[in-house]
Amino acid sequence: MIDKKDLLELISVPFKLEGLKPRFIRISSAHISGISYNNIGEEGLELLKELLSSGLKITVSTTINPGFCELEKKDCDSETCKKQLEIVEIFKKLGAKPTLSCIPYLLGNIPKKGDHVAWAESNAVLYTNSVIGAWSNKESGLTALASAILGITSYYGVHLEENRIPKVKVNFNFKLRDEVDAGLAGFVLGKVVKDSIPLVPNLFKSRYNLIEFLASVGTSGVIPLVVVEDVTPISVSKEHISQMQSLSIDEEEINTAKSSLENLKNEEDAILLGCPHFSFKEVEDLLKLNRKRDKFIFVFVPKEVKVEAEKRYSKELNDKNIKLVSDSCILWCGIISRNYRKVITNSIKGAYYLRNVLKVEVGIRRKSEIMDV
Numbered sequence: 001m002i003d004k005k006d007l008l009e010l011i012s013v014p015f016k017l018e019g020l021k022p023r024f025i026r027i028s029s030a031h032i033s034g035i036s037y038n039n040i041g042e043e044g045l046e047l048l049k050e051l052l053s054s055g056l057k058i059t060v061s062t063t064i065n066p067g068f069c070e071l072e073k074k075d076c077d078s079e080t081c082k083k084q085l086e087i088v089e090i091f092k093k094l095g096a097k098p099t100l101s102c103i104p105y106l107l108g109n110i111p112k113k114g115d116h117v118a119w120a121e122s123n124a125v126l127y128t129n130s131v132i133g134a135w136s137n138k139e140s141g142l143t144a145l146a147s148a149i150l151g152i153t154s155y156y157g158v159h160l161e162e163n164r165i166p167k168v169k170v171n172f173n174f175k176l177r178d179e180v181d182a183g184l185a186g187f188v189l190g191k192v193v194k195d196s197i198p199l200v201p202n203l204f205k206s207r208y209n210l211i212e213f214l215a216s217v218g219t220s221g222v223i224p225l226v227v228v229e230d231v232t233p234i235s236v237s238k239e240h241i242s243q244m245q246s247l248s249i250d251e252e253e254i255n256t257a258k259s260s261l262e263n264l265k266n267e268e269d270a271i272l273l274g275c276p277h278f279s280f281k282e283v284e285d286l287l288k289l290n291r292k293r294d295k296f297i298f299v300f301v302p303k304e305v306k307v308e309a310e311k312r313y314s315k316e317l318n319d320k321n322i323k324l325v326s327d328s329c330i331l332w333c334g335i336i337s338r339n340y341r342k343v344i345t346n347s348i349k350g351a352y353y354l355r356n357v358l359k360v361e362v363g364i365r366r367k368s369e370i371m372d373v
């Protein structure tokens with residue numbers, strides 16, 4: 001039987017490792033990752049069942065990440081999807097909102113500036129810290145769940161003001177033309193700054209490009225926060241900036257990163273967009289463009305985006321061979337059931353995980369290489 005003491009033990013680990021007395025702070029919300037059956041498997045499902053039978057309940061506003069299947073569709077192995085549904089039902093019974101999306105910050109789980117929260121899912125953590133100005137460490141699925149139940153999180157890391165001050169100024173010596181450049185810049189940045197909070201110029205042409213940048217930082221690195229000039233609500237004195245160590249990322253570094261992520265040798269079987277999930281606006285923007293390639297485009301979106309977009313744009317979606325997939329991560333059972341072995345995506349995070357987790361061949365293509373922009 002799992003009880004609150006066990007959960008407290010779990011979130012106290014960072015202090016125990018340092019031999020310190022644990023300290024906690026109240027949270028206003030939680031976001032839980034690691035709910036995909038492909039990720040947690042039978043062992044994770046059993047743990048969730050045990051937690052549910054212990055009678056514990058979530059006590060703060062809590063959303064959940066995408067899973068592995070579309071819950072109402074039968075286009076994947078039915079046993080796996082039954083298990084995925086079971087996981088979602090357990091989270092509902094525990095008291096989480098079944099949002100099944102990695103963009104909770106656009107779906108109503110929007111903390112206020114200065115709120116302390118316990119979020120897992122690295123792109124969401126980076127967005128909440130760097131754009132909204134809420135405060136969250138990069139939680140694991142389990143620690144976020146423990147905090148969602150306890151209503152508190154460990155008071156360390158970027159919950160402390162002094163750890164939110166940038167330590168290194170980073171310049172980009174190339175033009176961030178689009179989402180792929182932004183993603184590659186983030187991927188290189190996450191590696192080079194290690195655990196130092198960076199200050200970067202706001203060279204992002206859209207919110208979408210900024211989201212792709214932050215998602216990539218979370219993929220390659222450990223930092224939960226990037227201070228983006230004129231975006232992040234943190235004031236840094238000119239004096240502090242002038243004393244900061246500075247470093248640059250150049251075009252050659254992002255080209256090297258791109259080559260290291262790609263292994264597609266021939267033409268793709270399918271095109272995958274929406275990592276992190278596309279918002280309604282991003283779906284609308286996509287539908288305004290004409291296609292350049294003839295393969296199916298699968299776009300991963302929150303359920304409410306799929307329902308609304310299919311209601312308003314069913315003809316356009318059909319004409320353009322675009323399929324909206326809800327409830328699921330880009331690491332989707334449909335890729336396996338349809339036997340796609342070669343895919344392209346515009347997401348650096350997507351490319352990294354598709355290649356390393358689903359073991360498919362991956363090519364990175366800009367939206368302008370997929371559609372007539």
Ligand code: F3S
Binds near residue numbers: 123277330350
């Ligand atoms: Fe979302 Fe999955 Fe990408 S959780 S950020 S679609 S790897």
